[in-house]
Amino acid sequence: MSGDIKMRRAIGSHGTVHGVDGLQQRHDAAQTLPALFCDSAGCAAPLIFVPARPRPKTDPAYPAPMPGYFALDKGAAHVTGCRYNVAGHLAEVLDAAAASDPAFVQRLEDGRHELRLLALHQGLKRGGGALPEQQMRLLSTLLVLRAMCGNDALLADRVVLRLGKKKLAWDAFFHDPAHYDEAWARLDAASNEVPMALLGTVRSHRSPPPGTGAGATYLNCAPKYQKTGVMDRREFYEVSVGHDDAAWLQRFPVGAEIVMFGLWRQGNSHTSTRPHPTDPRRSITNVTHKLALRPGSPGQLAVVA
Numbered sequence: 001m002s003g004d005i006k007m008r009r010a011i012g013s014h015g016t017v018h019g020v021d022g023l024q025q026r027h028d029a030a031q032t033l034p035a036l037f038c039d040s041a042g043c044a045a046p047l048i049f050v051p052a053r054p055r056p057k058t059d060p061a062y063p064a065p066m067p068g069y070f071a072l073d074k075g076a077a078h079v080t081g082c083r084y085n086v087a088g089h090l091a092e093v094l095d096a097a098a099a100s101d102p103a104f105v106q107r108l109e110d111g112r113h114e115l116r117l118l119a120l121h122q123g124l125k126r127g128g129g130a131l132p133e134q135q136m137r138l139l140s141t142l143l144v145l146r147a148m149c150g151n152d153a154l155l156a157d158r159v160v161l162r163l164g165k166k167k168l169a170w171d172a173f174f175h176d177p178a179h180y181d182e183a184w185a186r187l188d189a190a191s192n193e194v195p196m197a198l199l200g201t202v203r204s205h206r207s208p209p210p211g212t213g214a215g216a217t218y219l220n221c222a223p224k225y226q227k228t229g230v231m232d233r234r235e236f237y238e239v240s241v242g243h244d245d246a247a248w249l250q251r252f253p254v255g256a257e258i259v260m261f262g263l264w265r266q267g268n269s270h271t272s273t274r275p276h277p278t279d280p281r282r283s284i285t286n287v288t289h290k291l292a293l294r295p296g297s298p299g300q301l302a303v304v305a
């Protein structure tokens with residue numbers, strides 16, 4: 001299953017490190033791309049560059065497209081110890097956790113592992129940094145591995161999520177930007193704050209203006225844009241994390257891909273209308289829905305690297 005992993009870096013045949021941005025520029029300029037290999041020590045599996053989907057020129061409001069990435073070339077495979085061998089890494093992490101904290105990670109008879117999230121959930125509800133940190137770290141590792149996979153298949157196959165008596169399906173628990181609307185709908189249907197993990201790309205940080213006293217800084221992710229089927233009406237799903245420690249949020253730079261876990265809540269939706277740029281008879285309506293997180297522990301945010 002490691003064939004699905006999207007990588008953000010590759011090396012060339014002379015050891016040059018290539019990032020996604022540089023390769024995207026060469027691609028856009030129709031230049032020949034170099035031969036590319038996995039950058040994990042001792043692996044060197046051949047890779048290909050998959051460029052970003054282009055932004056439609058007709059719609060300037062369309063948010064930045066999903067970035068490009070590197071993927072395994074056809075028939076290629078990562079070596080056993082490669083850090084992109086997510087299935088292998090996942091098995092190691094689960095075995096170690098089941099040995100050290102069996103109350104949190106339980107090996108089931110069918111070989112899967114059950115993750116018991118109740119203590120973590122109660123810690124989140126109490127707030128004030130009362131989280132079991134070791135459990136948070138393990139969950140964060142699993143969320144990063146899930147993000148690297150690009151889909152739920154591997155984690156859903158190996159890990160059962162349990163919250164008290166309820167099981168949580170991975171597709172109800174982890175939401176990438178294409179599914180922000182589903183995360184929002186879950187919050188809409190719930191009477192309480194809901195434990196979920198969201199994957200996002202950092203777009204901006206917004207701090208209170210200097211001199212206005214204390215206040216939260218917000219880390220905003222690239223939103224999901226959605227056509228509604230109604231002409232001139234568009235929906236946006238915005239994801240933001242608020243915290244008083246601006247320096248901590250700044251440690252997740254613009255462009256970084258991050259996972260955010262915690263008790264999410266809905267912000268107020270708002271609607272704005274503006275004239276159509278070329279047709280005076282029409283107007284464009286944007287509806288913005290908000291998903292907000294106020295983390296109490298630094299472990300609730302992690303970079304996908």
Ligand SMILES: [Zn+2]
Pocket residue numbers: 038039040043044045077078079082083084085
């Ligand atoms: Zn590799």
